[in-house]
Amino acid sequence: MNKLQAMEVFVQVVDAGGFTRAAENMQLPKATVSTLILSLETALSVKLLHRTTRHVSVTADGAAYYERCLRILSDVREAEESLSRTRLSPSGRLRVDAPTGLSSDVLVPALPDFFQRYPDIQLELGSSDRTVDLVEEGVDCAVRGGQLVDSSLIARRVGILHFTTCATPEYLARFGMPAHPNDLLRHQCVNYFSARTGKIFDWDFTRDGERVQVALPGMIALNDTNSYIAAGLAGLGIIQMSNFLVEPMIKDGRFTTLLDDWTSDPLPIHVVYPQNRHLSAKVRVFVEWVAELFSNHPGMRLPKAPPPAARATSFEVAI
Template identity: 40%
Template sequence: MELLQSMQVFARVAETGSFTRAADASQIGRPQVTRAIQELEASLGVRLFQRTTRRVRLTTEGEQFYERVMGILGSIAETTSMFAPSGASLRGKLRIDIPTAFSQPAFIASLRAFAVAHPDIEMTLGVTDRAVDLVAEGVDCVLRIGELPDSSLVARRVAMATMITCAAPDYLQTYGEPHTPDQLAHHRGVNFLSGQNRRQLPWQFLQDGSDTSHMSRHGILVNESSAYVQCGVAGFGILQAPGLTLDRYLADGSLVEVLKRYRPRPRPVSVLYPSRSQLAPQVQAFVDWLMQSFPALYDRWLE
């Protein structure tokens, strides 16, 4: 295998921590990945990875080599594009993933404007509420809301999203409006079931300067964002969600905010991608566009 390709495979193994996932991400067979790493180790005269039955980890020499490899691959990407005509359109594949809650007319229309500005970018849009393994699934970047787990991904904060607690007018007419979080014990809730751990997510509130949480024990559990909001509109119970996903329903009166004085702290909206140094030009363009356009789309519901 050529040295450049071997370096690319090495970087995939380092990022995924798995020969199998690196093979899937590189679209080659696992034996080829194994052979590429063995050849690199033989030519360098050092062991790059510590292999166990559970995962693959970089050795000290492997970490040093990884830093140099990422710099080399980044330089190659920059060099191969240096003779592109000034003003030439970006081209290449761009695979992005967004939460279901963000797949709304305003965002899609704005995304269309990006596509029109870059007609030679071949875009694939994934919409899901589950956690996505960017490297293993070949995704360039994802947009996510909420606190992020520690990972090797690069994360850039786009905005802070206002959280709203609300219910349908019919529900409030039947059950009454809660005036404090303590009164939620007597109410039904539309509750979100996290796709990562299959656990119900609690509602958060800011009460007397302190964060409090409430777990609704009555109502319906939903594991998809659009259905979650629609259950609230239909009157199943009270729900809590980012204001930017509820805007049209709050505007037309389908949902009414409750417990406004107890609004929880805003939640971060972030864009994540695997590596800063290897960011392809079309991915960089999308991230830059997202940082600029997203706050303008939802300024009413961002802090």
């Protein structure tokens, strides 16, 4: 039995939901497909599929093996791509993770351009504000905002985030306009906490050499960008959020900016990926595409050329 071929057949059967469709997709006799699956189950001493006369479904062991097969087959294709001309036309499944706001407001609207350039890539884009474990969860690369922590991943800096402090006009009419960051201590603020550690993030402000960093009172703390903005719009307090996310709501009057003569520390945006994805053609083109996308975004472009790739691991911030 050719183990790689058997894995490919097994993945096709799961994806197609049956032996007949998988055989048609692979242009193989149905008997060959059935024999390879049976040989694979015999070699593994595990039942991979539940079979009835009308339906094929994956077992719990089969589902776990399916995910491993996807990774193995992807690695094999990437090894071949790195040594062949197919690097010019990358293909296959690409699993990416990105923060909710950045995904919905920047990445997804630009994806038609990405698919026009790379029509053979099948993108799986996970959107959440938690820090995923790329290796454990089988993610090829992730877009993240914040400071680098350690050296388990490769990172490329592709952009920068600026922040705005704002609240609804109704909130300010009721509670007044703060003139100094310390005035926020007498206000209600919507806090953001780390999905990984549970820590509530402090707010920072700088003006003419004066720096203020404060832990602020609030009735609510959240760890999801969309919910965070929604809390601000609901009048639950003052928020501090990425410029590009709140700018439309400032323009239409739903938010009013505060402390405009103060600035908050900008944060870098990186694309991070495991070391074994360094030569992957599909990861390489995605990273280059994201870097180009952000370089054309007025709210996130780097002030100068980014430094060489660095080694980093997980970090997070609401974007």
